[in-house]
Amino acid sequence: MMTNLFSVFDPTTSFYNLSLNWMSTFIGLLLLPWTFWLIPSRHFVQWYSIMLHLHKEFKLLINYTNILNKGSTFIFISTFSMIMFNNFMGLFPYIFTSTSHLIMTLTMALPLWLSFMIFGWINNSFHMFAHLVPQGTPSLLMPFMVCIETISNIIRPGTLAIRLSANMIAGHLLLTLLGNSSNNSSTSMLIMLIITQIMLLILESAVAIIQSYVFTVLSMLYSSEVN
Template sequence: MMTNLFSVFDPSTSILNLSLNWLSTFIGILMIPSLYWFLPSRYHIIWNNILLTLHKEFKTLLGASGHNGSTFVFISLFSLILFNNFLGLFPYIFTSTSHLILTLTLALPLWLSFMIYGWINHTQHMFAHLVPQGTPPVLMPFMVCIETISNIIRPGTLAVRLTANMIAGHLLLTLLGNTGPSMSYYLIILLLITQILLLVLESAVAMIQSYVFAVLSTLYSSEVN
């Protein structure tokens, strides 16, 4: 039962055994050409305002020690995840962010690059992070273990949080949709209203999760400077 239930998230469209589902990750690129219009569209103006707000916020999170232009990495990350989350809400479009293979691909190299940079250039600062300020000497060994474990699982928590949130909403929509044929007319109306409300909720989750992923990545980056 569970295998069939989760099989809706498996890649299924293929040509010559090459999966075409992952091409949905690049559909967001189709929205970029409008940026090159001589007169900017409303979409362009709104999107620019969003990116400018994010740039200011990420700049604040990174602090004065952050490198110039580093916010654009996190803004690009936010844009990629947001496009994929939103496109996954449309029928017959594969939700790539509901798979750990994509979310871990985003989270693991980011975290690894932060750790390598921090331990090579700011070794003393990284050691100081393992023991929070004001920790009693007796608890220091335990705090080092706890902080080390919490640091190691960061890419996993980033990836699983995004994947779980994407799967949960889609799975609920799928389960409710499958009960439609066996329902009466009045219950189907109630089901449609519920589905619309869940779709609105999923749209909010798509925005929130992309924002959370980008903000947490920014905070992890600011810790190594």
């Protein structure tokens, strides 16, 4: 019985005091070794074409001519794949949505942002200081702009993490509310609820792709500022 509206996001499923909900995050790792020794299937070929298209698109967002950026697109492609897989896994019944928790999203956003900042301040300190004062800022407003830009830079990992988790929670809560309201509904109302649930499920599938893409693109734009 669900005692709380947010209990569907609470990792309480356990076996001998071992939480099993987070195991859904690692299911994708079981599928990876197959691609190394099986004949490529249509699913693998389609996924490979998607990754190739993302690689070509991500190269436009970063300075790929720089020797330091060679191969950096694969980091963001892996991030995109992991987030999208976990978003889709949460759409299946009785599977825990790991990306709806800040402990998961902040764990991905904070190390990325922190590594960009450390690399930028060590190697391009003058360039990082120049980002604190936008071009054309009056001299009187420069101290305030430095404070504003510093705060906006610090909260970037938080906004990345909260954006992803909030979008995952919102859609799942709506699906849960509509599903719980169908217990004592009439036949016509039940048909309307099923149609609405299917439309919301299609919308959530699109949100799963869009949010993983937004998270990856914003991380890449943050990395491009340090070069």
